[in-house]
Amino acid sequence: MSTTTVETKAPADATPTSAAPRRTRRRGENSLAGSLASHAILVVASLAALFPIAWLVFLSLGPDKDDYLHPGRIFGKMTFANYSHVLQETPFFDWLVSTLVVSLGTTVIGVLIAATTGYAVSRMRFPGYRKFMWVLLVTQMFPVAVLMVPMYEILSELKLVDSYLGLILVYCSTAVPYCAWLLKGYFDTIPFEIDEAGRVDGLSPFGTFARLILPLAKPGLAVAAFYSFITAFGEVAFASTFMLSDTKYTFAVGLQSFVSEHDAQRNLMAATAVLVAIPVSAFFYLVQKNLVTGLTAGGTKG
Amino acid sequence: MTVAIDRATGKRRGEPGGRPGPLSRLKQSYQRFWYAYAMIAPVVVVLGVLVLYPLARGFYLTLTNANSLNSARTIGANRIEATYEFIGLDNYADILWGPTSYDRFWSHFIWTIVWTALCVALHYVIGLGLALLLNQKLRGRTFYRLILVLPWAVPTFVTVFGWRFMLADGGVINAGLEALHLPAPLWLEDTFWQRFAAIMVNTWCGVPFMMVSLLGGLQSIDSSLYEAAEMDGASAWQRFRYVTLPGLRSVSSTVVLLGVIWTFNQFAVIFLLFGDTAPEAQILVTWAYYLGFGQQPRDFAQSAAYGILLLAILIVFTSVYRRWLNRDEQQLAI
Numbered sequence: 001m002s003t004t005t006v007e008t009k010a011p012a013d014a015t016p017t018s019a020a021p022r023r024t025r026r027r028g029e030n031s032l033a034g035s036l037a038s039h040a041i042l043v044v045a046s047l048a049a050l051f052p053i054a055w056l057v058f059l060s061l062g063p064d065k066d067d068y069l070h071p072g073r074i075f076g077k078m079t080f081a082n083y084s085h086v087l088q089e090t091p092f093f094d095w096l097v098s099t100l101v102v103s104l105g106t107t108v109i110g111v112l113i114a115a116t117t118g119y120a121v122s123r124m125r126f127p128g129y130r131k132f133m134w135v136l137l138v139t140q141m142f143p144v145a146v147l148m149v150p151m152y153e154i155l156s157e158l159k160l161v162d163s164y165l166g167l168i169l170v171y172c173s174t175a176v177p178y179c180a181w182l183l184k185g186y187f188d189t190i191p192f193e194i195d196e197a198g199r200v201d202g203l204s205p206f207g208t209f210a211r212l213i214l215p216l217a218k219p220g221l222a223v224a225a226f227y228s229f230i231t232a233f234g235e236v237a238f239a240s241t242f243m244l245s246d247t248k249y250t251f252a253v254g255l256q257s258f259v260s261e262h263d264a265q266r267n268l269m270a271a272t273a274v275l276v277a278i279p280v281s282a283f284f285y286l287v288q289k290n291l292v293t294g295l296t297a298g299g300t301k302g
Numbered sequence: 303m304t305v306a307i308d309r310a311t312g313k314r315r316g317e318p319g320g321r322p323g324p325l326s327r328l329k330q331s332y333q334r335f336w337y338a339y340a341m342i343a344p345v346v347v348v349l350g351v352l353v354l355y356p357l358a359r360g361f362y363l364t365l366t367n368a369n370s371l372n373s374a375r376t377i378g379a380n381r382i383e384a385t386y387e388f389i390g391l392d393n394y395a396d397i398l399w400g401p402t403s404y405d406r407f408w409s410h411f412i413w414t415i416v417w418t419a420l421c422v423a424l425h426y427v428i429g430l431g432l433a434l435l436l437n438q439k440l441r442g443r444t445f446y447r448l449i450l451v452l453p454w455a456v457p458t459f460v461t462v463f464g465w466r467f468m469l470a471d472g473g474v475i476n477a478g479l480e481a482l483h484l485p486a487p488l489w490l491e492d493t494f495w496q497r498f499a500a501i502m503v504n505t506w507c508g509v510p511f512m513m514v515s516l517l518g519g520l521q522s523i524d525s526s527l528y529e530a531a532e533m534d535g536a537s538a539w540q541r542f543r544y545v546t547l548p549g550l551r552s553v554s555s556t557v558v559l560l561g562v563i564w565t566f567n568q569f570a571v572i573f574l575l576f577g578d579t580a581p582e583a584q585i586l587v588t589w590a591y592y593l594g595f596g597q598q599p600r601d602f603a604q605s606a607a608y609g610i611l612l613l614a615i616l617i618v619f620t621s622v623y624r625r626w627l628n629r630d631e632q633q634l635a636i
Contacts, residue, residue: 046449056464069472113344120341141563145590146609150360173352205337234457252459273460284455
């Protein structure tokens with residue numbers, strides 16, 4: 001770590017801290033003005049973060065499809081009619097099923113296949129290790145455009161266009177390297193001594209992995225699973241190209257189908273968006289603390 | 303922070319020094335490492351089948367003139383065989399310096415670079431600012447954090463629709479601007495404002511990830527370093543410059559790289575915000591999608607060629623970035 005030694009003589013033009021009479025503050029405590037400013041900025045930022053979502057929720061209560069242009073009128077006629085319409089008369093539940101099938105399928109395959117790999121690249125420095133890590137990284141930066149055309153060709157040859165399996169396979173091409181990457185980061189945080197102890201007690205590397213490391217890695221597996229679920233859940237490009245019949249749409253595609261050339265049912269769209277967003281966000285909040293460690297650990301630890 | 307790296311090199315040092323013949327070396331490494339190869343085998347197989355094979359095929363397609371009129375297809379019960387031909391590197395030549403290459407490729411290329419640079423810079427600066435604010439002892443900071451993470455928690459395809467309602471002509475943003483007697487731009491129609499809107503929405507979507515990652519980084523900086531700096535009379539700016547920023551380096555280098563890759567490939571925001579209506583605001587990824595799937599006849603070959611070019615750009619960028627990071631011992635361990 002390059003901790004540059006700070007020069008002891010502070011330069012003359014050092015930023016003047018608050019000119020107010022200096023009462024001794026403990027470290028990490030702010031002056032009153034400072035904390036007011038912090039609160040002000042955070043409140044503004046929070047409003048900016050909250051508003052588009054809150055607005056969507058608000059618009060979803062307006063019954064007419066042009067209400068988004070006259071939000072004032074919604075107050076007089078708020079109703080949950082959009083929601084009941086979406087739930088009863090649109091393929092909402094079909095979309096729910098296909099989204100879940102595709103996302104869960106991707107998640108299960110991704111995590112299952114990637115777990116041993118994450119372990120191997122975390123613990124063993126086999127020849128070709130660096131190249132392999134490089135390949136994992138490169139597959140994460142595939143633009144959708146690279147694989148889309150050939151995948152489309154291959155899937156149509158295999159008659160897998162418009163099938164769940166086809167979409168799951170497509171998503172696995174990104175989910176698998178992604179999970180391997182995440183899991184490596186997590187396995188790195190498990191002390192190597194545990195492996196050594198296992199080996200001394202006569203376990204093979206597979207045994208060490210299955211009996212000692214996997215149980216310890218449950219949180220990491222959960223993070224990888226959640227990430228691949230979210231990624232598959234929110235993917236737009238492949239889903240809108242490969243899913244043709246409207247009962248097999250995932251939410252990402254289904255939501256677009258409310259706006260066609262002839263008709264834009266924006267009120268229904270808003271209601272569906274809210275219905276989709278609520279459970280996902282709730283779930284997200286449950287696991288969010290683990291998410292970032294999971295993601296950045298892969299890059300910051302060797 | 304460098305513990306794991308040391309351990310990695312430690313293992314490497316243990317490799318046998320003498321160089322026996324290639325065959326016995328192969329055998330030896332097989333004996334030592336077959337576990338490792340067995341463990342990565344599933345992923346290697348999946349990558350081979352699901353990534354490399356399509357990639358190779360896609361590359362072959364770029365050397366042909368395939369489009370939806372001459373590819374193999376089934377109409378009713380009739381199967382029509384593919385009739386496209388091998389045309390060598392013509393697609394690349396056409397894209398890069400063909401007669402309308404500026405309008406089709408270079409203008410999108412420039413916009414994609416500007417888009418990536420601006421978005422990542424905004425993500426990073428705003429994210430770092432908010433992370434610094436949240437890292438103070440502050441009343442209600444958990445609450446702020448939960449709200450500020452919201453844009454990340456809601457799926458992009460949902461939030462972008464929310465933004466479309468707000469940006470529409472007559473939507474709440476323009477109503478607000480008019481109430482303030484400011485000009486109300488046509489966000490979804492005028493090229494400049496389309497680009498502006500795209501950057502705004504993407505910034506809104508991307509800041510939370512940066513903020514949370516950098517907050518994690520800030521919390522892992524040893525507080526005794528700050529104490530020492532303060533004892534030595536370092537000003538707030540100096541503490542930031544000489545303690546915080548170096549302490550964040552490893553997190554920063556990772557999130558910036560991820561940010562660049564994700565933004566460069568950001569499909570959902572632009573596609574969902576504009577659909578086909580904004581040819582000038584398309585970045586290369588959405589433009590390639592448009593060529594291959596958004597128009598008739600679908601131009602598979604050119605779309606795939608764009609894909610290969612995009613991948614090449616990213617690989618070059620990542621290599622340069624890695625080399626640049628490695629120039630002074632700092633490792634981005636990938």
